[in-house]
Structures are given as structure tokens and as C-alpha cells.
Amino acid sequence: MISVPYKHKMAAHCESGSITSLLNNAGLDITEPMVFGISSGLFFAYFHKMRSFTFPTFIVRNKPGQMRENFTKRTGVKFKTYSFSHPEKGFLVLDHLLDSNIPVAAQVDFYYMDYIPSWERVHINVHFIVVVGKDDSAYLVSDSYFPELVSLRVESLRKARFAGGNMSPKGFLFHPEFIPEEIDYETAIRKGIRKTCFNMLKIPIPFLGIKGIRMFAKKIVEWPALARDTEHLSHEVMKINVLLEDQGTGGAGFRFMFATFLQQAAAKINTPQLLDFSKKMMVIGDGWREFSLLAARFGKNRDLGPQRMKELSDLLMDRAKAEEQYFNELYKAIKEI
Amino acid sequence: MKEKDGYTNAPEQQVILYVEKEDGNYGPMQTGSYITGNYLDDYKLKRGHLEESLRNKVINNEISPVSYYMILEDLTVSELASRAGIRKSIVKKHLDPAGFGQARVSTLKKYAGVFNIPVSALLQILMLRYNDHFESYTILEEKKLDKGIELTDTKNPYVTLVKIGDKLP
Numbered sequence: 001m002i003s004v005p006y007k008h009k010m011a012a013h014c015e016s017g018s019i020t021s022l023l024n025n026a027g028l029d030i031t032e033p034m035v036f037g038i039s040s041g042l043f044f045a046y047f048h049k050m051r052s053f054t055f056p057t058f059i060v061r062n063k064p065g066q067m068r069e070n071f072t073k074r075t076g077v078k079f080k081t082y083s084f085s086h087p088e089k090g091f092l093v094l095d096h097l098l099d100s101n102i103p104v105a106a107q108v109d110f111y112y113m114d115y116i117p118s119w120e121r122v123h124i125n126v127h128f129i130v131v132v133g134k135d136d137s138a139y140l141v142s143d144s145y146f147p148e149l150v151s152l153r154v155e156s157l158r159k160a161r162f163a164g165g166n167m168s169p170k171g172f173l174f175h176p177e178f179i180p181e182e183i184d185y186e187t188a189i190r191k192g193i194r195k196t197c198f199n200m201l202k203i204p205i206p207f208l209g210i211k212g213i214r215m216f217a218k219k220i221v222e223w224p225a226l227a228r229d230t231e232h233l234s235h236e237v238m239k240i241n242v243l244l245e246d247q248g249t250g251g252a253g254f255r256f257m258f259a260t261f262l263q264q265a266a267a268k269i270n271t272p273q274l275l276d277f278s279k280k281m282m283v284i285g286d287g288w289r290e291f292s293l294l295a296a297r298f299g300k301n302r303d304l305g306p307q308r309m310k311e312l313s314d315l316l317m318d319r320a321k322a323e324e325q326y327f328n329e330l331y332k333a334i335k336e337i
Numbered sequence: 338m339k340e341k342d343g344y345t346n347a348p349e350q351q352v353i354l355y356v357e358k359e360d361g362n363y364g365p366m367q368t369g370s371y372i373t374g375n376y377l378d379d380y381k382l383k384r385g386h387l388e389e390s391l392r393n394k395v396i397n398n399e400i401s402p403v404s405y406y407m408i409l410e411d412l413t414v415s416e417l418a419s420r421a422g423i424r425k426s427i428v429k430k431h432l433d434p435a436g437f438g439q440a441r442v443s444t445l446k447k448y449a450g451v452f453n454i455p456v457s458a459l460l461q462i463l464m465l466r467y468n469d470h471f472e473s474y475t476i477l478e479e480k481k482l483d484k485g486i487e488l489t490d491t492k493n494p495y496v497t498l499v500k501i502g503d504k505l506p
Contacts, residue, residue: 012352012355032365033355054412147351147367159450159453164420166419235383242372246350246371251355260355282363285338300375
């Protein structure tokens, strides 16, 4: 039995949560919103047709792995990373790290996390957990989405780390390797905010950023024609709520966490101008939550006629308008502050 | 969002939300999942209907068991092919009952690995009596009932030991 001393803590999101947790356990005092904001985690993309998805969907965060990479670039914190072609090698390295008392984050397919209730588990290859121990039959895991440390069977972890498919984990592992004595938070925070604004406003691709929210608004009225039947449509519309509130966003598709980041950033680098942007983002988040709760209610009531889908579309257009104005103002302000 | 508005009673699925605290600071709160706390029964109802509809199609030889699990697990043909390490054209063939009959046992094992089920589950439908009717094993599992059934892996990767009794641990 190996058990690395580790302080487990739930977090809103698995990637920002595992990075924060590893850094906290390595001695760096930093919050999840600060990791999320510095790494420009907030984003939006709408996918109407993709080979990997059976139905249109959207994401509200940047590409998996980018949080760690952006955080490294902006703070100087370095992570040691590993990928593997062969599961045997992948487990040899994991066991060696645990033997050396190093807790290590692993990329996994969420479907095989058998301590999570079955209705929550879906095939998604970009879940992150921290492995902190093992015995003969199971690994000891710190999962941001679970209140306490849990056991995960060796076979389940093997399937989860080496699942095939889109964004296959390939046994990916990482852990902190170097934490600078001094971090230039002012530069890191500014760069994090600027890149977030750029991603939301400037990428010239029609399904990304604010353009993506508008595309979602236009396309959601086509969803009824794509569903097998009313119950399928109800399920997909209610999944909007899951994607915005449940799947590790901290509520309102990460908007509440971004508001928290700006509040903490204002204090950290003594820039009170960011407080106003923090409050405005909280209000924008409330609008997203109103949208997601309404989607859940329409879905539950099977109230999914053209008028209701148009209502959801209109709310999304409002979100796009509010965020376009917000990020333009923030982009301008962060250059001048 | 104010902290008081974030509370949901759902001990089976906890989440972290970022909320405005009473002192005006924003920070994390641990609470229940909104959708689980309010609409889990509706999810299970729809899931049960989908399982029943697909099961009837398998029984009537309209779709194959691979198709049954692929739809239930919300996978596309491309995604299933990539996860199982089987060519897409072959997976398409196995979605049809006639094509499924030509699949090798080693190929079925690959599908079973993706679906996280024993190979035997691709060749039989296991239903248990629940009060006055029968329900599929997976639905009963979600209800966390005393199922009276135990499935155990064996040293033979293609064989699952199934024990059925009134009350098993």
C-alpha cells in the first residue's frame, strides 16, 4: 500500500481544480479562479455537426490542456508531462512516481470513474484526476468532482487512461516540477485577461467566441428536426443545463468563476477598476443561469414547440450582445489600466 | 448569483459553485447538482423508455446489440470505431443483426471493453423481476436495489461468472 500525503479538496472544474490542488499541495498558495483566469480558461464554441458527437453541442472553456500550458507560460511554473503508447509503461511510470511520493494528475475517460453515479458518467476523454496512492487492486484518487478521496479499480484506471477515440488520453500524466520563488502576477493576470478577450472577440471562425454564441442562438431552433423524438429532444435541451451548471463550470458556464477571478485579481495587483468588471460578469452569469434553468424546465415539461425554442434562441442572442459589449470594454480597459 | 440561490439538495451529486457571499465577496460553495436535485427522475424515465424501445428492436432482430449499446452510450460510429480499434466500415456492418452474426468473439470483446460490460451481455438480455414486472439489469442497478445477482470476471477474458440467488452480498 502506497499513500502519498495529500490534502483533497473539491473544485468547480477538473483541469483547473487538479492544477490548483497539485500546486497547493506543493506549497503554492493560489485559488482555482486565479488559475482559471490566468490561463484564459473562459471561452465559447458551438459544434453543430462533428464526427464525435451524436447531436449539436457546445463548450464553455478553452481546449483541454491549454490551461496548464497557458499557466506555465504566464507564471513560470513548470509541469513535467508524460504520454505513452503502451499501458504497461504508463503504469510503470505512474507507480514509480507514487513510490517517489509524487502525486500525479492523469487524463482519463470520465465514463470509467465508477465511484461517480451512473447517470453522470459519459464518454469524455478529457477528465483530470490526481492519483495519490495504490494497493494491490485499486488506486487512490483525488477527483475535484467528488467530496473525498476514492478508490478506483486498477482495471478501470487502465481503461480510462488508454481509451481510444477523440482526444484519446494516451496515458497522459503531469505533476509540478518547478515553482518560482516569485511570480509576476501583474503580468500573468493582464495576459490572461487579454487573451480571454481576444478569444471571445477576435478569432475569425464563425463558431468560436461571441460568434459561436450567435451561431448557437440561430441553430437551436433547428434542434427539433435533428432529434429522434420528443424525449430525445427533451434530453438534449436539458443537457444545456448540465453543460452550463454541472460539468465542472462553477455555474453559468464558468462566468461566476471568471467574476471571482477578477475580484481576486483586483485585490492581488491593486487594480480596483477590475472590481466593476467583476460585478458586471456576475450579472452576465446570472443571465446564463436564467437561460439554463429555463432550458431544464422546458425540457422537463416537454414544452419544446417553435415558440419555446425561439425564446431560448432570443436569450442566447441577449447573452451574445451582453458579452460582446463586456469583452470589448474589458479589452480596452486592460490595455489602459 | 447569491449564495442562498445556489443551494440544491442532492447529496448523491455534489458540485462547487462560485457565488456572492453575504459580505459581498465571491467564492466557492459546495452544494447539490441542480439537475440531479430537481430532474433525476425525469432522466431515468426517459432512459428507461429508450432502453425498452431499443431492447424491443434487438428482440425483434431490427438492430444488433452493438447498435443498442452504441445508442445508449451516445456514441457515433466514428467514435465507437476509434475507441474499439475496429474499422468504421466493419462497425457499420456489426450494427445490423446479420452482420453482427459474423463478428468474431475477439471483436465482441473489444466492443464490450468500450461499453464496460461483459462479452456475454452482447449475447443475452438479462431481466429481473421487480415487484410485478421485469426490468433490465442496468435499470435495477441504478435503483440500487438488492438485485440478487452477481457478475464476476474470471481468468478467461470471454467468460463471466453469473450467480443468481434470493439475496447475494
